[in-house]
């Protein structure tokens with residue numbers, strides 16, 4: 001068994017005439033926190049969708065735990081242990097926090113186990129415990145993001161992919177969510193693949209970074225080696241841009 005949990009090799013994805021990913025390769029090792037950074041329309045969501053079985057992959061190979069999953073149905077991939085928290089934190093707004101968690105758990109186990117897992121999720125997210133009987137639609141953006149991640153945890157996935165967890169959230173809440181994700185990684189040996197539009201808050205949390213632009217991987221490296229942000233800015237904007245420091249917060 002290799003140390004790699006997920007690999008996408010030479011992936012090309014097309015939506016009709018539109019090429020969203022072009023010969024793109026990434027891998028994620030067990031226990032790593034890997035972040036894909038890229039501007040609007042770079043192909044970040046498409047990359048996660050490809051891994052989850054929900055993108056029109058025209059060429060390339062996808063492997064999870066050394067098993068080929070290219071072309072495998074999304075439900076089957078979910079059962080193998082990959083969970084996707086989509087952009088926009090989809091929760092059932094009219095159901096309570098508790099019901100949202102329970103439903104996510106029922107997919108693959110009995111209600112006894114689901115109960116235990118609700119408890120497990122609530123230990124990571126005390127904030128959700130306070131809101132347990134609230135309709136999810138009345139939660140703040142940060143709380144809804146926590147609930148969306150909590151729902152992914154209910155499936156006991158080995159790899160959780162989170163699409164833009166920071167979107168629209170205050171810096172303090174973003175850091176809080178990352179701290180919880182890192183805590184879960186440490187406690188459960190989870191692996192995380194995260195999309196973000198901006199690198200500023202991510203560099204300190206991620207182990208490794210990919211910069212994606214125009215459907216092409218522009219840069220790959222360890223976060224520690226990219227800490228000054230220079231190489232990332234260049235890859236992100238496609239040219240040396242002295243004002244980029246201010247643009248990319």
Ligand SMILES: Nc1ncnc2c1ncn2[C@@H]1O[C@H](COP(=O)(O)OP(=O)(O)OP(=O)(O)O)[C@@H](O)[C@H]1O
Nearest residue numbers: 015018020038039040041042043044045046047197
């Ligand atoms: N279902 C679809 N049908 C047609 N084109 C699509 C579809 N989904 C994405 N695209 C196009 O593919 C390209 C990559 O989109 P994708 O959503 O993967 O980018 P992204 O990096 O996640 O962007 P954002 O930061 O805005 O979320 C874009 O040009 C987008 O318009």
Ligand SMILES: [Mg+2]
Nearest residue numbers: 044045046087
């Ligand atoms: Mg996206």
